Amino acid sequence: MLGNQSSLTLYFLPLLQCLAPGFLPGQYRARLLYRQWQTADMLKLNFSVSGRWPGFVPGQHVVLTLKHNGRYISRPFSICSPLSLWQSQRQLQLCCKINRNGEFTPLLNQLKNGAVVNISEAQGNFVWQQPAAAVVFVAAGSGITPVAAMLLSQRHWMAPVSLFYRCRGAENAALLSDLQQLATRQPLFTLTLSDSRTEPAETLQQQLIANSSNKQFYLCGPAAFMQQVRTALTNSGVNARQIQQEQFGLVIPAPAEHTTDTTQLTASFIRAGISTQVTLNPQQSLLQSAEQQGLRPRFGCRMGVCFQCVCDKVSGQVRDLRSGALSGHGTEQIQLCVSQPVTELVIKL
Amino acid sequence: MKLTTEQFTTLAHELDSVKQQVQQQLGEADARYIRRVLLTQRLSALSGRILLVLGFITPWLWLAGVLLLALAKILDNMEIGHNVLHGQYDWMNDPVLHSRRYEWDIACDAGSWQRTHNFEHHTYTNIIGKDRDFGYGLLRLSNDFRWRLRNLWQGGTYLLLSMLFQWGVSYHELAAQRVFFGKKKLERHSQVSDSELKKAFFGKGARQLIKDYVFFPLIAGPMWLWVLTGNLLANLLRNLWTSTVIFCGHFTKEVYVFSAAECETESRGQWYYRQMLGSSNFTGPTWLHILTGHLSCQIEHHLFPDIPARHYPAMAKQVQAIAAKYGIPYNTGSFVRQYSTVFLRIMRYSLPGGEKAVKAL
Incomplete structure (x- = not known):
């Protein structure tokens, strides 16, 4: 009440930021110690993290926020370092795939040592739940990061664990040396590389099916890859409950071949009391459509993780891009970045 | 001075490109500017409130406190609040300076x-x-409105409105x-119910009153009257100024x-045209521009309501040139000159008759 903002911290934010540059409420400061290329496009960043950060369960990710050209922008990244690094030295490592044409990841390569960024609390429920059971991990490309954190953090090995790591050859396999060391040290752990340039996906799937009985599966990689593996496993009789998965990036489903429905959808975005009519592209997220019309809704990770773009849908139906689930027709909160229009919409930004 | 359809199209095109040029260069400089204004606002509010209490040393400190608090309130109201609520800084994704969050x-x-000003006005x-x-709905400003007896003393009404401007708004x-008086207008449909309107009105109003006239005087102890009067004066100064x-x-x-x-079927060019004719500028030094938001x-x-306001003076030069090219009147002058015409207008139309305002289209 005194500061007219939702909290006094927000009222005093300009002063607090003078004292602690980069401070953001609800976030934790992380200072870059060094960065190191793992492969041609995977960059490992080693941060020293504020002691207030509540810690993580291996497999979880954080949302990293940077200030670039006056704006705050954020993306989620999985933690790839073992728990012990955090516990002993208050450090953590993120292994990020740098997309040279992207908006965000090239900035990570420009960060100077000592630069301060913000990270969120650790999020996500892709974690190793039953260490006593036999487990098969399947990781593809940058999907290795949460899996590496889980494996490297494991102290007490009780059952055989195998990792199938699919990548474009050993030179494109990030974190490989750490995992190889673990394999020589730990007899219960076997590492199998699957070269996507020479080995067809079916071979990998057959290997997985061959020793699938009574095992837990953890999949992490591009959505299409995981879908294939998942289908192969369930077809061979693996119970869906035995499969855990985490996916990176948003896969916008390809438009149906024969879209009979060519009607243009429109949405009214009400921002600051002004209603703007926007023609929607049903192939895009609402966030993209809104931005193309010059609206600037608040956004963050653009993949449904950080909940910064949540806004009130007044009426209309949307589809969740990740799950394909349809929303109701009434008033509810939606995330713009992962919502696709199904009907005409009225949305309060 | 009536423009043709083609002229309206090219007018819209030219003004759009003025906007686009600025939009493309939004970035670090704008963010740094508005954060600096916000910091100035916070510092003057805090130091103002402290100086009000220190008035027991010398009343001059109290006076400085009043002025600093008034400055803080003016900055918060104009350059920060008004502009942030227009969404001018939404692109920054800032936790404070966002139209969805700022209060x-x-x-x-x-x-x-946001509903009455950003949308309706x-x-x-x-x-x-x-x-x-x-x-x-209080003052008769042209002969388009029928004269009523109450208009006779609208000079006084205007003075009162100015002093209590925040409550009028x-x-x-x-x-x-x-909501309280009069017959509902059928053609008005609102996004929010009357009860929500009342809740927002009484809730925010009460919070403001308690803050300035109960909480801060109370924690000032024996200086409570000084603080209360100081807050009242700071609010008054801000009201008169805005x-x-x-x-x-x-x-x-x-x-x-x-x-x-x-205006029912107006094109974008016609909309721009109406905005140009319906508004007027005044000139002055940079600090005056900042104080007016x-x-x-x-x-x-x-x-360009959603372009960060610090670009307006530079854009004004281009807009004025475009106005001259199309022969559209561009109303600008010194602060004193513009204000005196406002005052004369209020006085003139307190009496019956007078001219109808110029119809543009």
């Missing part, structure tokens, strides 16, 4: 302001019967919706009004 230090609830600028900002939407600035934006001598019928460039603000 300002005046009696009016930010949400209510900015969409229907100076359309008689639609833009309730034209006279606020706060009550604006409730008056339009006839009211004066805003009246200079739309009610000067050569400002045009429109009828609802004229750059509403000294009311014309540019009405053309």
Whole structure:
């Protein structure tokens, strides 16, 4: 009440930021110690993290926020370092795939040592739940990061664990040396590389099916890859409950071949009391459509993780891009970045 | 001076490109500027409130406190609040400076302001019967309104409105919706119910009153009366200033009004045209522009309400050149000159008769 903002911290934010540059409420400061290329496009960043950060369960990710050209922008990244690094030295490592044409990841390569960024609390429920059971991990490309954190953090090995790591050859396999060391040290752990340039996906799937009985599966990689593996496993009789998965990036489903429905959808975005009519592209997220019309809704990770773009849908139906689930027709909160229009919409930004 | 359809199209095109040029260069400099204004606002508010209490050393400190607090309230109201609530800084993704989150230090609830000001006033600028900002339903500012007896003392009404301006702004939407008095207008449909309007009005109003007239005096102990009076004066100064600035934006001598019928099917070019004719600027040094929240460039603000306001003075040069090219009147002058025409207008139309405002289209 005194500061007219939702909290006094927000009222005093300009002063607090003078004292602690980069401070953001609800976030934790992380200072870059060094960065190191793992492969041609995977960059490992080693941060020293504020002691207030509540810690993580291996497999979880954080949302990293940077200030670039006056704006705050954020993306989620999985933690790839073992728990012990955090516990002993208050450090953590993120292994990020740098997309040279992207908006965000090239900035990570420009960060100077000592630069301060913000990270969120650790999020996500892709974690190793039953260490006593036999487990098969399947990781593809940058999907290795949460899996590496889980494996490297494991102290007490009780059952055989195998990792199938699919990548474009050993030179494109990030974190490989750490995992190889673990394999020589730990007899219960076997590492199998699957070269996507020479080995067809079916071979990998057959290997997985061959020793699938009574095992837990953890999949992490591009959505299409995981879908294939998942289908192969369930077809061979693996119970869906035995499969855990985490996916990176948003896969916008390809438009149906024969879209009979060519009607243009429109949405009214009400921002600051002004209603703007926007023609929607049903192939895009609402966030993209809104931005193309010059609206600037608040956004963050653009993949449904950080909940910064949540806004009130007044009426209309949307589809969740990740799950394909349809929303109701009434008033509810939606995330713009992962919502696709199904009907005409009225949305309060 | 009536433009052809093609001229309206090219006018829209030229003004769009003025906007685009600025939009492309938004970035670090704008972010740094508005954060610096916010920091200045916070520092002057804090030091102002402390100096009010230190008035027991010498009343001069108290006076400095009043002025600093008034400055803080003016900055919060104009350059920060008004502009942030227009979404000018939404692109920054900032936790404070975002139209969805910002709440300002005046009696009016930010949400209510966004509906009445951003939507009603900015969409229907100076359309008689639609833009309730034209006279606020209290003042007769042209012969388009029938003279009533109460207009005879509208000079006094205006003075009162100015002194209590934040409450006028706060009550604006409730008056339009006839929440307490009058007959509902059938053609008005609101996004929010009357009970929500009342809740926002009383809730925000009460919070403001408690903050300035109960909480801060109480924690000042024996200096409570000094603090209470100081807060009252700071609010008064801010009210007078904002009211004066805003009246200079739309009610000067050569400002045009429109009828609802004229604007029903208007093109983007015609909309731009109406915004240019319906607003007026005044000139002055940079600090004056900042204290007005750059509403000294009311014309540019009405053309480009979501462009960060610090760009308006530079855009004004281009807009003025475009106006001259199309022969569109561009109303600007010194602060004193513009304000005196506002004052004369209020006085003139307190008496019956007078001219109808110029119809533009």
